[in-house]
Amino acid sequence: MKPRTPIQQEVARLSERLPKLTATQRAYAFRHCFKHYAIKRADGTNICTECGHSWRSEHDLADTVCGCTCPHCGMKLEALRTRKSVFSENEYFCIITTCKQYQVIRFFFVKSRYKAGQAAEYSIYEVVQRWISPKGTTVTVARLRGMSILYYDLWAEYSDMEVRKNNKLRAYDINPVCTYPRQRFIPELKRNGFNGEYHNILPYDLFTAILSDSRAETLLKAGQYPMLRHYIRSSFDIERYWASIKICIRNGYTISDGSMWRDTIDLLRHFGKDTNSPKYVCPADLKAEHDKLVAKRNRQRERERTEQQRQKAIEDEKNYLKAKGIFFGLVFSDNLIRIKVIESVEEMIEEGRMMHHCVGGYHNRENSLILSATIDGRRIETIEVSLKTLEVVQCRGLCNENTEYHDRIVNLVNSNVNLIRQRMEAA
Numbered sequence: 001m002k003p004r005t006p007i008q009q010e011v012a013r014l015s016e017r018l019p020k021l022t023a024t025q026r027a028y029a030f031r032h033c034f035k036h037y038a039i040k041r042a043d044g045t046n047i048c049t050e051c052g053h054s055w056r057s058e059h060d061l062a063d064t065v066c067g068c069t070c071p072h073c074g075m076k077l078e079a080l081r082t083r084k085s086v087f088s089e090n091e092y093f094c095i096i097t098t099c100k101q102y103q104v105i106r107f108f109f110v111k112s113r114y115k116a117g118q119a120a121e122y123s124i125y126e127v128v129q130r131w132i133s134p135k136g137t138t139v140t141v142a143r144l145r146g147m148s149i150l151y152y153d154l155w156a157e158y159s160d161m162e163v164r165k166n167n168k169l170r171a172y173d174i175n176p177v178c179t180y181p182r183q184r185f186i187p188e189l190k191r192n193g194f195n196g197e198y199h200n201i202l203p204y205d206l207f208t209a210i211l212s213d214s215r216a217e218t219l220l221k222a223g224q225y226p227m228l229r230h231y232i233r234s235s236f237d238i239e240r241y242w243a244s245i246k247i248c249i250r251n252g253y254t255i256s257d258g259s260m261w262r263d264t265i266d267l268l269r270h271f272g273k274d275t276n277s278p279k280y281v282c283p284a285d286l287k288a289e290h291d292k293l294v295a296k297r298n299r300q301r302e303r304e305r306t307e308q309q310r311q312k313a314i315e316d317e318k319n320y321l322k323a324k325g326i327f328f329g330l331v332f333s334d335n336l337i338r339i340k341v342i343e344s345v346e347e348m349i350e351e352g353r354m355m356h357h358c359v360g361g362y363h364n365r366e367n368s369l370i371l372s373a374t375i376d377g378r379r380i381e382t383i384e385v386s387l388k389t390l391e392v393v394q395c396r397g398l399c400n401e402n403t404e405y406h407d408r409i410v411n412l413v414n415s416n417v418n419l420i421r422q423r424m425e426a427a
Helices: 008-014 023-032 060-066 189-193 203-212 213-221 227-235 239-250 258-270 286-327 345-355 358-364 406-414 417-426
Strands: 038-039 045-048 054-056 076-081 086-099 100-115 121-132 138-142 163-164 332-333 338-341 369-377 380-388 394-396
Touching: 008 138, 008 163, 023 100, 023 121, 076 417, 100 203, 121 203, 138 369, 163 286, 189 203, 203 213, 203 227, 213 239, 227 258, 239 258, 258 286, 286 345, 286 358, 338 406, 345 358, 345 369, 345 380, 358 369, 358 380, 369 406, 380 406, 394 406
Parallel strands: 038 076
Antiparallel strands: 038 045, 045 054, 086 100, 100 121, 121 138, 138 163, 332 338, 338 369, 369 380, 380 394
16 A cells, blocks of 8 residues: 555655564564473473474473473473474564654564474564554554455565555454563653553553543553453443543542443443442442342343233233134033133143143134143143134144043044034124
8 A cells, every 4th residue: 555644654664764673582582472392202202392302201290290391402391292293383473662753563473383303493574563653643564464354364475564554354453472571662652651561451452542542541540450451442432431430530449340340330320320429330349239230120121021021911811802702611521521712821821831832822823723621620632723624733732742532632622613613603
């Protein structure tokens, strides 16, 4: 991308002046970006992945638990029992520095290749630079990257470092496994409260936030690190909570969990509490207060749901009475089995619950009539009759199984369908 704005043009010029990696920096990256192993073979041989040296250890169990040191190169190694002979890994290395008035974060792609019995092979090249002005304006300089939404490390190694668009895929927001310990910072960062601690926030996110957002700066200076971390990561509208946050700061209250505290404030508003009162916004036990409010809200929702269900049940009963009321009171028997029409939604739900089948929702079936077969008051089977054909659609016992009375029940219904027809004709 051709630099267009003055800041992009200046960054493009300054980028070419950045120094190359020193031998010390390269060695640090190779040593700290990857784990180094002592490959343990079944015959008791150890192989150092760093230098390829082989030796036998008399402390095999201790090596496995605590690791060991290569007697040839002195590298501290982790024990790895495997039959593999070739290993390769990719990681990111970061250098945080300054150039002129800009804060610069440089990212390097580091590759390693280990082969048993040979010295490790490493390579490293720069892939991304994040330039941040004292006002928080940013410019990204990077190599070409393969267009994939799943893999961000498809870098074209021999492409040019050029100004790139920082798209919404966050392809350049890299979380390196290792950062060089010697770091330099522009004075504006120190002015805005940065003292070298990142508080589990990516440097780029932290720097841009405190340089461009006065509220992030305030959170950092006030020591509200969990709230700052939540604000940066979630990008919510902090203005809605800012008055409550200032109450916490004035009362020396440190928010221990930004997400939970924000949820607590939302719950307090839901219940009409004063979110400008230290009594509510500065709870001694945030989790306990949060859990209490959540439980209260859940009880409220349950009451609302119960009321909604009650209203729906009333409506369902009205509709069921209107649709099937002409059949109510219809009963026929053969002196052993008694079959009657189910006369309410509640009765139908109970039928489904007791018989462990799905008839409980059949009250809405327009062209179905549901009957229950019993012997001495004990439910035997549930019958569905089609009001179009006056045929038994299904007849199910407990857990949808047929009983020994199944055929008898079906025959009893079929022999009395005229009673159903008469009710329909009389309507």
